[in-house]
Amino acid sequence: MDAPLLLPVLLLLLSASSFATAKLSENYYAKTCPDFLNIMQDVVFEKQRDQQATAAAALRIFFHDCMVTGCDASILIAPMEGKPKVEKDADINEALSGDGFDVIIRAKMELEMKCPGTVSCADIIAVAARTLVKMVGGPYYKVLLGRKDGFVSQASLVEGNLARSNFSMDTMIKMFEAKGYTIEDMVALVGAHTIGFTHCKEFANRIWDYKPGVQTDPTLNPKYAKALRRLCANYTTNPGKAAFNDPFSAGTFDNQYYKNLLNGLGLMTSDTLLAMDHRTRPIVVKFAKSQKAFFAAFTSAMEKTGQIGVKTGKNGEVRDRCDRFNLEE
Numbered sequence: 408m409d410a411p412l413l414l415p416v417l418l419l420l421l422s423a424s425s426f427a428t429a430k431l432s433e434n435y436y437a438k439t440c441p442d443f444l445n446i447m448q449d450v451v452f453e454k455q456r457d458q459q460a461t462a463a464a465a466l467r468i469f470f471h472d473c474m475v476t477g478c479d480a481s482i483l484i485a486p487m488e489g490k491p492k493v494e495k496d497a498d499i500n501e502a503l504s505g506d507g508f509d510v511i512i513r514a515k516m517e518l519e520m521k522c523p524g525t526v527s528c529a530d531i532i533a534v535a536a537r538t539l540v541k542m543v544g545g546p547y548y549k550v551l552l553g554r555k556d557g558f559v560s561q562a563s564l565v566e567g568n569l570a571r572s573n574f575s576m577d578t579m580i581k582m583f584e585a586k587g588y589t590i591e592d593m594v595a596l597v598g599a600h601t602i603g604f605t606h607c608k609e610f611a612n613r614i615w616d617y618k619p620g621v622q623t624d625p626t627l628n629p630k631y632a633k634a635l636r637r638l639c640a641n642y643t644t645n646p647g648k649a650a651f652n653d654p655f656s657a658g659t660f661d662n663q664y665y666k667n668l669l670n671g672l673g674l675m676t677s678d679t680l681l682a683m684d685h686r687t688r689p690i691v692v693k694f695a696k697s698q699k700a701f702f703a704a705f706t707s708a709m710e711k712t713g714q715i716g717v718k719t720g721k722n723g724e725v726r727d728r729c730d731r732f733n734l735e736e
């Protein structure tokens with residue numbers, strides 16, 4: 408690009424990004440929907456009380472949304488016949504649990520009755536995840552508000568933005584650094600695996616088919632491997648079979664996940680690598696020793712996450728329904 412052109416473009420980019428940050432604020436809905444946070448609290452509490460899988464489901468949805476085209480509720484768009492595949496259709500998003508989508512839809516319905524056309528689905532996801540993390544014992548962190556919902560949701564944009572459980576540590580670090588995270592942010596964020604579950608297919612090779620002549624991944628605690636083999640025995644005929652990510656305190660957001668990693672109880676290869684790689688192991692040890700240190704790092708990393716690719720003004724809309732763009736009506 409020519410030098411004279413570069414400056415105005417740079418200025419435009421700078422003003423656009425600071426504009427986005429300036430528009431977000433904790434009390435964005437103070438005048439337009441003063442009950443927003445109370446409504447969220449009530450809806451989320453009721454859903455989590457009835458279905459304890461909700462917290463993990465909503466937290467994962469939030470992360471998967473923010474990593475692909477930013478925190479803009481693109482993950483909520485429902486597939487439509489004859490249209491290109493949406494984010495939700497991408498194979499890595501297939502296991503996102505219905506309870507997470509359900510709590511967001513319920514909150515949106517409630518909010519549309521009280522403050523029609525006001526609260527974005529992107530903000531609902533962010534607040535639902537924060538409220539649920541706190542509800543199951545995790546830290547309270549700041550969620551700035553005023554995100555708009557995006558106009559794009561494409562399965563083809565997913566690849567390369569979300570890590571897979573068989574990725575190397577180099578690839579995972581590169582992926583997180585590309586989003587502006589530090590290695591400590593990454594280790595703290597994956598601590599989200601202190602809640603929720605993972606389907607057997609994600610770790611089946613570690614317990615049955617590690618490599619020729621070796622059945623079990625030697626980095627896996629043998630007793631744990633045996634228990635997992637029992638649990639997953641018929642997972643191919645029953646693909647819904649899943650194991651808790653943290654077998655000791657599955658429903659509580661705490662630092663037990665890191666203690667597990669140090670004892671060979673990491674479920675996925677990507678979990679186990681955190682305790683083995685020289686760049687991440689010291690951080691795992693720190694978080695295993697101190698829940699306070701984990702919570703502080705998780706808080707900071709989640710606040711960063713909530714700012715990724717945020718749309719404001721005309722770059723987005725407040726959807727009437729979270730699962731479709733307004734212009735499709």
Ligand code: HEM
Nearest residue numbers: 463464467470502504570571572596599603604605606677
């Ligand atoms: C190295 C990065 C990561 C990898 C490879 C990874 C991979 C996975 C996989 C494969 C599952 C199991 C899906 C299933 O079988 O149902 C899972 C579950 C989960 N992940 Fe991650 N993840 C990563 C990072 C994160 C981050 C950063 C968060 C949130 C901040 C997160 C939150 C969750 C939660 C809460 C669950 C449980 C979901 C449920 O129970 O519905 N993960 N992850």
